[in-house]
Amino acid sequence: MTQTKIFGHQNPDTDTITSALVTADIEQQLGNDAVARRLGEVNPETQYALDHFGVEAPAMLEPLEDDAPVILVDHNEFQQSAENIEKAAILKVFDHHRISNFRTESPLYYRAEPVGCTATILKKIYAENDLTISREMAGLMLSAIISDTLLFKSPTTTEEDRKAAEALREIAEVDREEYGIEMLKAGASTSDKSAEALITGDAKTF
Numbered sequence: 001m002t003q004t005k006i007f008g009h010q011n012p013d014t015d016t017i018t019s020a021l022v023t024a025d026i027e028q029q030l031g032n033d034a035v036a037r038r039l040g041e042v043n044p045e046t047q048y049a050l051d052h053f054g055v056e057a058p059a060m061l062e063p064l065e066d067d068a069p070v071i072l073v074d075h076n077e078f079q080q081s082a083e084n085i086e087k088a089a090i091l092k093v094f095d096h097h098r099i100s101n102f103r104t105e106s107p108l109y110y111r112a113e114p115v116g117c118t119a120t121i122l123k124k125i126y127a128e129n130d131l132t133i134s135r136e137m138a139g140l141m142l143s144a145i146i147s148d149t150l151l152f153k154s155p156t157t158t159e160e161d162r163k164a165a166e167a168l169r170e171i172a173e174v175d176r177e178e179y180g181i182e183m184l185k186a187g188a189s190t191s192d193k194s195a196e197a198l199i200t201g202d203a204k205t206f
């Protein structure tokens with residue numbers, strides 16, 4: 001059987017990149033031959049998180065052959081996905097977005113929850129399967145939650161995201177606010193103006 005490729009959406013954000021890496025860790029612990037990939041350049045915020053926890057970015061996805069086994073994270077819409085995704089064999093999806101323009105030929109495992117971040121779902125998958133969360137994977141999941149919820153200020157933030165982040169912070173051994181602000185700053189300096197405004201505006205609170 002061909003190795004399963006795990007990837008998130010185009011123009012990858014921190015949740016997409018780290019969820020691919022974390023899902024690969026889960027699949028490997030479950031004994032499945034699976035590896036993380038990306039569909040675009042790693043942004044500075046994500047690179048900060050990867051560097052902080054000493055994890056390498058996934059390689060770019062190779063062109064998908066027909067019936068290639070894949071797992072989608074942090075998206076499901078085909079127009080946000082890899083080229084030829086409609087002909088791939090989608091085995092699983094872990095996502096927190098609306099479901100749109102999605103169909104498969106075969107049955108699949110589909111996990112969607114209305115939470116603020118894919119990592120919040122993945123954190124539960126570890127627990128449900130009695131798997132070990134390493135410091136590295138905890139750090140990546142925490143980074144994804146901080147990124148998607150803009151440090152718990154986005155209206156999409158749920159109680160589950162907060163709870164997951166608190167548990168992950170302990171394993172990752174970082175200060176949630178201090179680390180979160182540094183990570184968001186690393187990205188905000190070049191791209192996301194709203195994050196920059198948010199951090200600057202709220203800096204005095206911390």
Ligand code: MN
Pocket residue numbers: 009013015016074
């Ligand atoms: Mn995303």
Ligand code: MN
Pocket residue numbers: 015016074096116117118148
């Ligand atoms: Mn996300």
